[in-house]
Amino acid sequence: MLGKLIKHEFKATARCFLPAFLVVLIFSLAGSFGQLVAPKLQDLSATFYIALYAAIILAFFTLPTVVSVWRFRHNLLGDEGHLMFMLPVSAASLIRAKIIVATVWQVLSLIVSLLATSLLALGSGGALMSFWSSIKVAEPLSETILFMTLIAFGLFGSMLMYYVSLAIGQLSNKHRALATFGAIAVIYAVSHVAALVLSGLVSVPERPNLLPCVILMVCLNIGYFLLTRFLLTRKLNLV
Amino acid sequence: MNILETKALTKRYTPRGPAVLDKVSIALAPGKIVGLLGPCGSGKTTLIKIACGLLTCSEGQVLIDGKAPGIESKKIMSYLPDISCLSAWMRIDQVLDFFTDFYADFDEARALKMLALLRIDPKSRLKSLSKGAKEKVQMILVMSRNAKLYLLDEPICGVDPAVRDSIIKTIIARYAPEATVLISTHLIADIESILDEVICINQGAIMMQGAIDHIREERGQSLNEMCREVFACSAN
Numbered sequence: 093m094l095g096k097l098i099k100h101e102f103k104a105t106a107r108c109f110l111p112a113f114l115v116v117l118i119f120s121l122a123g124s125f126g127q128l129v130a131p132k133l134q135d136l137s138a139t140f141y142i143a144l145y146a147a148i149i150l151a152f153f154t155l156p157t158v159v160s161v162w163r164f165r166h167n168l169l170g171d172e173g174h175l176m177f178m179l180p181v182s183a184a185s186l187i188r189a190k191i192i193v194a195t196v197w198q199v200l201s202l203i204v205s206l207l208a209t210s211l212l213a214l215g216s217g218g219a220l221m222s223f224w225s226s227i228k229v230a231e232p233l234s235e236t237i238l239f240m241t242l243i244a245f246g247l248f249g250s251m252l253m254y255y256v257s258l259a260i261g262q263l264s265n266k267h268r269a270l271a272t273f274g275a276i277a278v279i280y281a282v283s284h285v286a287a288l289v290l291s292g293l294v295s296v297p298e299r300p301n302l303l304p305c306v307i308l309m310v311c312l313n314i315g316y317f318l319l320t321r322f323l324l325t326r327k328l329n330l331v
Numbered sequence: 332m333n334i335l336e337t338k339a340l341t342k343r344y345t346p347r348g349p350a351v352l353d354k355v356s357i358a359l360a361p362g363k364i365v366g367l368l369g370p371c372g373s374g375k376t377t378l379i380k381i382a383c384g385l386l387t388c389s390e391g392q393v394l395i396d397g398k399a400p401g402i403e404s405k406k407i408m409s410y411l412p413d414i415s416c417l418s419a420w421m422r423i424d425q426v427l428d429f430f431t432d433f434y435a436d437f438d439e440a441r442a443l444k445m446l447a448l449l450r451i452d453p454k455s456r457l458k459s460l461s462k463g464a465k466e467k468v469q470m471i472l473v474m475s476r477n478a479k480l481y482l483l484d485e486p487i488c489g490v491d492p493a494v495r496d497s498i499i500k501t502i503i504a505r506y507a508p509e510a511t512v513l514i515s516t517h518l519i520a521d522i523e524s525i526l527d528e529v530i531c532i533n534q535g536a537i538m539m540q541g542a543i544d545h546i547r548e549e550r551g552q553s554l555n556e557m558c559r560e561v562f563a564c565s566a567n
Contacts, residue, residue: 096432107420167418174416177385179433180405265344330385331344 093181097189102196104167108159109197113204116152119145120208145212149205156201160194161254169262173330183324187255187317194251238302245309252316253279259323265331283312332397334480334511335359335382340391342377342535351377353535354391359511361479364502364525366543366554367515369532370562375515376413378532379484383410396479406435409478413485413515415465419458423468427453434476442475449497463491470498481512487521495521520555529554533562 123145168176168186176186257279261272290304335357342352352374359365367375380386382393384400395404417426423446430437446453449467457465470486483502487495495518502512503525516522529546531539538561539546543554550557 093433100429100432103425104418104420171412171414171416172418174385174410174412174414178383178405178408178410180402181433182402327387328385329387330380 093179094185094188097179097181097185098192101163101189101193105159105163105193105197108155109200112152112155113200116148116204116208117211119148120211123212124214149208152201152205156194156198157250157254159197160190160251161258163194164190164255165258168324169258169330177324177328177330183328184317184321187320187324190255191248191251191317195247198247235302238306242302242306242309245306245313249283249309249313249316252313252320253283256316256320256323259320262329263323263327265329279316286312333358333394334361334396335513336394337378337382338392338394340378340381340393341389342374342381342386343389349535350389351535352381352388355532355535355537357530357537357540359480359513359528361511362509363527364512364514366519366522366526366529367513367532368517368519368529368554368558369515369538370517373517373533374535375517375532376484379410379482379513379515382482383408407479409473409476409481411469411473411481411483411486413488415457415469417457417465417469417472420456422454422456423451424453426457426468426472430472430475436477438475438477442471445471445475445501449501467497467501470501474501477507477510479510481510483512483514485516486514487516487518492521499525519558523554526554531558531561538562 123141126141166172168190177183179186254276257272257275260275261268261270264271287305287308290308293304336359337355337357340352340355341350343350355374355378367378369375377386381388382395382400384404393400396407398404421429427439427442430442431439443453446468449471451460451464451468451471457468460468466486470483473481473483486502487498499522502514514522514526523543526543528542529539530537546557547554552560
C-alpha cells in the first residue's frame with residue numbers, strides 16, 4: 093500500500109514541480125545564451141534579469157517545503173482527508189508516503205538547481221570550472237559524511253517538524269492556523285536550544301563535534317514521527 | 332452480529348462544552364437501509380465521522396462488524412462525506428484508478444456503467460463538473476464498492492430534485508441485500524420510500540429508533556409528518 097500511496101503522491105506533486113523545474117532550466121539557458129550572444133549586455137536589462145533570476149531561484153528553493161506542507165495540510169487535514177483517512181492504510185503509511193515523496197523532490201530540486209547554475213555558468217566560459225573547483229571536501233572525510241548526514245536529517249526533520257505542528261494544530265476546532273504556528277514556534281525553539289546546549293557541552297571551539305548533533309537530530313525526527321502518528325491515529329479531528 | 336454498533340457514545344468538541352452526542356447507543360443489523368434523520372446540527376455528521384474514525388469520541392465505544400474503527404473496518408465500509416473530498420485536478424478515470432488501487436472490493440466496470448448511465452464522461456476533470464455532477468461521481472464511487480456498510484452523509488442535500496432522484500436510484504440499484512446502508516439526511520420526504528428503519532436524532536440524543544413500518548403503524552402518520560412533530564417538540 094505504501095508504494096501505491098507514493099505513486100499517487102508523486103502524481104499529485106509532479107504538477108507543481110515539473111513546471112517549476114522547466115521554468116528554472118529555461119531561465120538559466122536563456123541567461124547563458126544571453127551572455128554568449130550579447131556579453132556586453134548592460135545595465136538595466138542585465139540587472140532586471142539577475143533580479144528576476146534571483147527571485148525565481150529563491151522561490152524554487154522554498155518550493156519543496158511549501159508544497160510538502162501544503163500537501164500535508166490539504167490532502168490529510170483538509171477536505172481530502174475524508175478520503176485519505178478512509179483508505180485501508182495506517183496513518184504511519186500516510187506520513188511515510190508524504191515524507192518520502194517530499195525528500196525525493198528536495199533532492200531533485202537540489203540537482204536541478206545545480207544543473208541550472210551550471211547552465212548559467214556555461215555562458216561565462218571558465219566561470220563554470222572555477223565554480224566546481226571551489227567546492228572542496230572538508231578534511232577528515234568522516235566529518236564531511238557527518239555533515240552530510242546532519243543536512244539529510246535536517247531536511248527530514250524540518251518537514252517532520254511542520255507535519256507534527258500541523259497535527260497539533262488540527263486538535264484545535266476554531267484556531268487551527270494559530271495553534272499550528274504556536275506549535276512550530278515552540279518546537280523550533282526547543283529543538284534549537286537543545287542542539288545549542290548539546291553542541292556547547294561536547295564541542296570545543298577549535299574542533300566542533302557533529303556526532304551528538306546527528307544523534308539529537310535522529311532522536312528528534314523519531315519523536316516528531318511518533319507524535320504525528322499518534323495524533324493522526326488517536327486524536328484525528330477532521331471537523 | 333451487528334454491522335455497526337455504538338455504546339453510550341458521547342462527543343464534546345471542548346472538554347467542558349456541550350455534548351454534541353450524548354450517550355448515543357445504536358445497533359444496525361446487516362441488510363437494512365436505515366435513515367439517520369434529524370435537523371441540521373443534531374449530531375448526524377459527528378456520529379458518522381466517529382464511526383469512520385475521522386473524529387475521536389469523548390466517551391463510549393464504536394464497533395464496526397465487532398471491531399473498533401481501523402484498517403480492517405475501512406476495508407468493509409464505504410463512506411460518502413457531506414463535502415467534496417476528491418482532488419479537483421484529477422480526471423474521473425484517474426479517481427477510478429485510485430479507488431481500484433486501494434479498495435479490493437471496488438468494481439470499476441460497474442462505476443463506468445453508472446457513469447455512462449448518468450451521461451458523465453470519465454475523461455472529465457472534476458473541477459470542470461457542476462456541483463450536482465460531482466456529487467453524482469462521489470456517490471457512484473462509493474456505491475461501486477461491494478462493501479458491507481455504506482455510510483452516506485447527506486447524499487441528497489444541496490442538489491436539485493432531478494439529481495436527488497438519480498442519487499436515490501443509484502443507492503437502490505447498488506444496494507446488495509446483505510449490505511447495510513445508513514443515510515443521514517434532514518430531507519426526510521425524499522428518502523422515506525426506500526428506508527427499512529429510522530433513527531431520529533436531535534441535539535445529540537436519540538429521539539426514536541425502529542422499523543419504519545412499525546413506527547408508521549403505531550403513529551398513523553407518514554415519517555415526514557412524524558419527524559416534523561418529534562423535532563418540533565424537542566425544539567420547544
